[in-house]
Amino acid sequence: MTIEAHDVTKAYRSVVAVQDLNFAAGAGEVIGLLGPNGAGKTTAIRVLTTILAPTAGSFSVAGIPHRRPAEIRARIGVLPESAGYPDQQTGEEYLRYHARLYGQSRASARTTAAALLRDVGLADRRSSPIATYSRGMRQRLGIARALVNDPAVVFLDEPTLGLDPAGQEQILRVVDGMSRERAATVVLSTHLLAEVEKVCSRVLILSRGRLVADGTVAEIAGGGEGLSEAFMTLTEAG
Amino acid sequence: MGVVAERELRDLWLGGRGLLLAFAFSLLLSVLTYLAASNEALNFLEQRETVNLVLQVAVGVGGLLALLGAADAISGERERGTLESLLVTPLPRARLVGGKLVAALSLWLGAFVVTVPYVWFLGRNVGAAGEAIGVGLVAGTLLAAALGAFGICVSARARSNRVSLSVCLFVLLALFAPTQLPAGAQHGWFGEVLLRVNPVTAAEHYISSVIVDQHGWTHDVSWLASPLIAAVVFTAIAVAVVPRVLMLTLLLLLAFAAPAQAAPEITMSRTHVATRLGEEFAFTSVVTNRGATPLTGLIAHLDIVSRDSSVYVDPEDWSDERTRYLAPLAPGRSVTVPWKVKAVTSGRLDAYVVVLAGGRPTVGPAIDVRVANRSTIDAGGALQLAIAVPALLGLALVGVRARRPR
Numbered sequence: 001m002t003i004e005a006h007d008v009t010k011a012y013r014s015v016v017a018v019q020d021l022n023f024a025a026g027a028g029e030v031i032g033l034l035g036p037n038g039a040g041k042t043t044a045i046r047v048l049t050t051i052l053a054p055t056a057g058s059f060s061v062a063g064i065p066h067r068r069p070a071e072i073r074a075r076i077g078v079l080p081e082s083a084g085y086p087d088q089q090t091g092e093e094y095l096r097y098h099a100r101l102y103g104q105s106r107a108s109a110r111t112t113a114a115a116l117l118r119d120v121g122l123a124d125r126r127s128s129p130i131a132t133y134s135r136g137m138r139q140r141l142g143i144a145r146a147l148v149n150d151p152a153v154v155f156l157d158e159p160t161l162g163l164d165p166a167g168q169e170q171i172l173r174v175v176d177g178m179s180r181e182r183a184a185t186v187v188l189s190t191h192l193l194a195e196v197e198k199v200c201s202r203v204l205i206l207s208r209g210r211l212v213a214d215g216t217v218a219e220i221a222g223g224g225e226g227l228s229e230a231f232m233t234l235t236e237a238g
Numbered sequence: 239m240g241v242v243a244e245r246e247l248r249d250l251w252l253g254g255r256g257l258l259l260a261f262a263f264s265l266l267l268s269v270l271t272y273l274a275a276s277n278e279a280l281n282f283l284e285q286r287e288t289v290n291l292v293l294q295v296a297v298g299v300g301g302l303l304a305l306l307g308a309a310d311a312i313s314g315e316r317e318r319g320t321l322e323s324l325l326v327t328p329l330p331r332a333r334l335v336g337g338k339l340v341a342a343l344s345l346w347l348g349a350f351v352v353t354v355p356y357v358w359f360l361g362r363n364v365g366a367a368g369e370a371i372g373v374g375l376v377a378g379t380l381l382a383a384a385l386g387a388f389g390i391c392v393s394a395r396a397r398s399n400r401v402s403l404s405v406c407l408f409v410l411l412a413l414f415a416p417t418q419l420p421a422g423a424q425h426g427w428f429g430e431v432l433l434r435v436n437p438v439t440a441a442e443h444y445i446s447s448v449i450v451d452q453h454g455w456t457h458d459v460s461w462l463a464s465p466l467i468a469a470v471v472f473t474a475i476a477v478a479v480v481p482r483v484l485m486l487t488l489l490l491l492l493a494f495a496a497p498a499q500a501a502p503e504i505t506m507s508r509t510h511v512a513t514r515l516g517e518e519f520a521f522t523s524v525v526t527n528r529g530a531t532p533l534t535g536l537i538a539h540l541d542i543v544s545r546d547s548s549v550y551v552d553p554e555d556w557s558d559e560r561t562r563y564l565a566p567l568a569p570g571r572s573v574t575v576p577w578k579v580k581a582v583t584s585g586r587l588d589a590y591v592v593v594l595a596g597g598r599p600t601v602g603p604a605i606d607v608r609v610a611n612r613s614t615i616d617a618g619g620a621l622q623l624a625i626a627v628p629a630l631l632g633l634a635l636v637g638v639r640a641r642r643p644r
Binding site for chain 2: 039049051070074078083088142145191192
């Protein structure tokens with residue numbers, strides 16, 4: 001298993017953002033993390049990516065226990081929610097910089113940046129300042145940045161937020177490629193049920209900090225009511 | 239050199255911001271030097287006093303630049319949304335902070351390099367140029383290090399970039415305030431203590447002591463104690479404590495910021511529509527406030543795009559009411575928005591709704607719309623047909639009548 005979470009809880013003083021989160025994921029799985037606003041999706045990702053320490057419980061990512069956060073950070077890729085970008089840098093400079101933050105040499109960083117820009121369809125804009133990129137291009141650049149260290153696990157927090165359908169489609173193709181070609185485990189936090197149905201092999205639904213469903217799309221949408229109706233029922237009940 | 243320091247220096251100097259500041263600073267020194275050399279009100283100053291004046295300005299402005307550069311270092315990254323991307327890398331936090339500090343100090347060094355020709359010009363005839371450059375570099379670097387490291391500490395704890403810059407500017411003004419005290423107040427024991435513990439006044443006093451009073455470098459070196467102590471203490475805090483505070487501050491900001499960032503949730507009543515050209519279809523979208531604060535300024539807008547790049551779609555033709563202004567939505571409440579659409583283009587299309595909440599757009603799921611073509615009459619040949627058929631029938635009628643037995 002590349003992710004194992006046991007009773008992970010995160011509280012901000014008296015407010016419990018995530019409570020007793022339990023799940024496991026294997027290599028190549030695309031896990032859809034669903035839930036209404038304030039359900040705890042982003043907090044769960046921030047705990048699993050070691051930005052925040054859990055209040056209780058334990059977890060491991062890529063086989064590394066959460067007590068060794070620096071080692072976990074070396075093996076994961078993250079696209080944070082509402083990620084910002086340095087406007088004055090070019091896409092290539094940005095990726096080379098981040099590759100070097102992971103300890104790559106100048107030559108290796110250059111090779112990594114060129115390959116990733118090609119993978120996400122930005123090779124022809126490699127020398128353009130990020131300020132000139134559209135929102136969709138920035139999101140693809142952010143995904144490329146999350147892959148500079150060839151991670152075992154990739155966390156994407158709302159990667160399609162604010163994109164038009166064509167932009168959403170492009171992002172989903174890149175996500176699909178991560179699991180198929182790189183065998184990476186992908187945790188995809190989203191509001192959009194349609195994209196979960198398209199790319200996710202499993203779905204976790206959070207409501208008010210608690211995990212209320214864990215299964216395949218077919219299992220959760222069982223009974224013919226559809227994922228949308230199941231989601232509404234589960235989150236209303238939660 | 240560290241990766242972060244290298245990147246920061248490139249962004250600062252090759253990005254042009256550092257050079258712009260250096261250019262503006264050179265204009266200031268040019269005006270000051272020209273007036274000092276030519277203006278009757280200023281050129282009464284003894285030549286060493288003029289060198290001292292320019293050097294004091296350089297140290298003051300250089301320290302200000304280092305402080306402001308550092309004040310933006312962490313809070314600026316946080317506001318631009320780039321801090322979290324750095325924190326999820328395995329880079330040690332101390333190296334991140336150290337790289338930022340080096341970039342801030344480079345602003346002081348840039349200002350000092352700009353100052354050198356002015357100091358040389360003013361001090362060349364009295365043999366003060368060399369010692370002015372040396373003493374300015376030592377005192378100014380200690381002061382810039384103290385102010386830069388202090389700026390990093392403030393920037394890490396401040397909840398916004400504006401707060402960080404305001405606090406730093408206020409502190410710098412407070413440190414410069416004793417220089418405005420009457421001369422009498424500066425000479426008593428209390429005045430001297432005040433000047434000695436203040437790194438800014440202590441550094442400037444030391445420079446004056448060497449340049450104007452022509453004391454040896456070691457004569458008043460005790461005046462450099464407070465700039466040195468401030469530099470060491472604040473640098474230690476910046477490199478050892480700030481990395482831990484960085485995480486704590488981010489955590490608190492995330493906890494308090496989360497409710498304000500709530501976006502509306504949009505669901506659609508249909509996922510697929512199959513229709514024919516010219517026919518109308520309807521659907522609804524439900525906008526829900528899942529956040530903890532009311533959503534205001536809500537505008538729902540319908541858009542339609544073709545998946546075929548060669549097919550142009552003008553959404554105005556599809557619906558004459560595509561924009562709806564919605565009432566504020568309390569936490570947990572929903573509003574249902576009906577949409578009525580006429581299919582005017584055949585093919586595979588997507589219909590989706592964007593909701594702006596306070597100017598921030600959220601896109602709902604797209605409806606897969608398949609519009610089948612409708613067979614229509616080809617106008618070509620209609621006239622011939624319209625004439626030929628009655629003509630043929632007329633001829634037939636005439637023929638029939640002619641053959642009818644009478």
